[in-house]
Amino acid sequence: MVKKTATGQPSTDEEVLEKLAEDYPLPKLLLEHRGLAKLKSTYADKLPRMVDPKTGRVHTSFSQATAVTGRLSSSEPNLQNIPIRTPEGRRIRAAFIAPRDHLIVSADYSQIELRIMAHLSGDARLLEAFAHGEDVHRATAGEVFGVAPSEVTSEQRRYAKVINFGLIYGMSAHGLAKNLGIERAAAQSWIDRYFARYPGVAEYMDRTRAEAREQGFVETVFGRRLYLPDIRASQAGRRQAAERAAINAPMQGTAADLIKKAMIATDAWLASSGLESKLVLQVHDELVLEVPRAELDTIREQLPKLMGGVAALKVPLLVEVGAGDNWDEAH
DNA sequence: TTTAATGGCGCG
DNA sequence: AAAGCGCGCCATTAAA
Numbered sequence: 001m002v003k004k005t006a007t008g009q010p011s012t013d014e015e016v017l018e019k020l021a022e023d024y025p026l027p028k029l030l031l032e033h034r035g036l037a038k039l040k041s042t043y044a045d046k047l048p049r050m051v052d053p054k055t056g057r058v059h060t061s062f063s064q065a066t067a068v069t070g071r072l073s074s075s076e077p078n079l080q081n082i083p084i085r086t087p088e089g090r091r092i093r094a095a096f097i098a099p100r101d102h103l104i105v106s107a108d109y110s111q112i113e114l115r116i117m118a119h120l121s122g123d124a125r126l127l128e129a130f131a132h133g134e135d136v137h138r139a140t141a142g143e144v145f146g147v148a149p150s151e152v153t154s155e156q157r158r159y160a161k162v163i164n165f166g167l168i169y170g171m172s173a174h175g176l177a178k179n180l181g182i183e184r185a186a187a188q189s190w191i192d193r194y195f196a197r198y199p200g201v202a203e204y205m206d207r208t209r210a211e212a213r214e215q216g217f218v219e220t221v222f223g224r225r226l227y228l229p230d231i232r233a234s235q236a237g238r239r240q241a242a243e244r245a246a247i248n249a250p251m252q253g254t255a256a257d258l259i260k261k262a263m264i265a266t267d268a269w270l271a272s273s274g275l276e277s278k279l280v281l282q283v284h285d286e287l288v289l290e291v292p293r294a295e296l297d298t299i300r301e302q303l304p305k306l307m308g309g310v311a312a313l314k315v316p317l318l319v320e321v322g323a324g325d326n327w328d329e330a331h
Numbered sequence: 332t333t334t335a336a337t338g339g340c341g342c343g
Numbered sequence: 344a345a346a347g348c349g350c351g352c353c354a355t356t357a358a359a
């Protein structure tokens with residue numbers, strides 16, 4: 001039976017259409033059309049109309065008190081959802097260009113939420129993987145599949161990546177099974193194997209759910225709270241949704257705290273150093289700057305140190321920097 | 332014409 | 344019944 005929407009209508013979302021595309025030619029065409037229509041209406045048609053005639057730039061508005069986890073949100077236009085995942089979408093991103101004699105620099109925290117999970121859980125294997133600068137998805141695959149990291153196949157790494165992300169979101173065996181296209185029981189056994197290899201993470205998840213239930217809130221590393229009114233709901237669905245939010249919020253929220261500290265540190269540094277580089281955007285785990293070519297080496301050297309040094313967690317904070325004539329090339 | 336709900340989908 | 348967190352915005356439809 002096909003998936004239903006909230007109002008009981010048959011769903012035509014991407015997952016359903018991909019499935020139908022196995023048997024019919026039309027769904028594929030519809031997906032293509034939808035993807036292109038999305039790019040045209042939301043970005044290609046819209047953004048040029050939002051250029052401020054006074055500055056020649058697109059100016060977003062950042063809200064500091066919208067997202068419950070402490071993230072900023074961006075609107076009118078939202079510049080935190082500019083496409084990057086498809087070649088067609090990247091052409092939109094490439095339209096964000098640096099002024100003459102400047103470059104766009106992007107500096108993003110690598111695997112920030114998984115690093116925070118390692119910090120919060122204190123799990124020995126996870127801490128060690130990050131301490132040694134390992135490819136964490138590969139390391140996880142090695143543990144879960146019982147092979148040496150060097151023997152991990154791309155398929156195994158893909159599985160491990162889905163598991164790692166799933167953990168951050170409080171995903172169930174059902175969700176993992178659907179995502180990987182495997183049986184629920186098989187998904188559960190992967191989760192069991194994960195927790196057997198990373199017992200600190202399992203304890204952390206239990207501890208967080210218990211804390212949420214007892215206190216009615218969870219906290220980030222820096223103490224910002226997310227209240228969870230549904231954590232004791234009699235309706236299981238609402239209660240489980242609150243539990244997933246409780247699992248996710250300390251990780252997403254701590255990441256938000258860290259990048260806010262990084263923004264403050266970056267602004268203070270640029271202001272005090274006489275540099276002409278400017279912070280122009282924040283995209284959750286990424287800072288975007290406009291940098292005079294003459295300052296590129298300085299920014300490349302100093303910015304990762306600055307961003308990585310805003311807090312001393314039990315794992316190093318790695319920052320990846322890219323530069324280019326436009327925002328796409330900066331990645 | 333504006334507002335609200337809905338389904339869908341762009342990003343981290 | 345739902346089973347994956349957090350956002351904002353599009354087109355469409357219906358109501359105000």
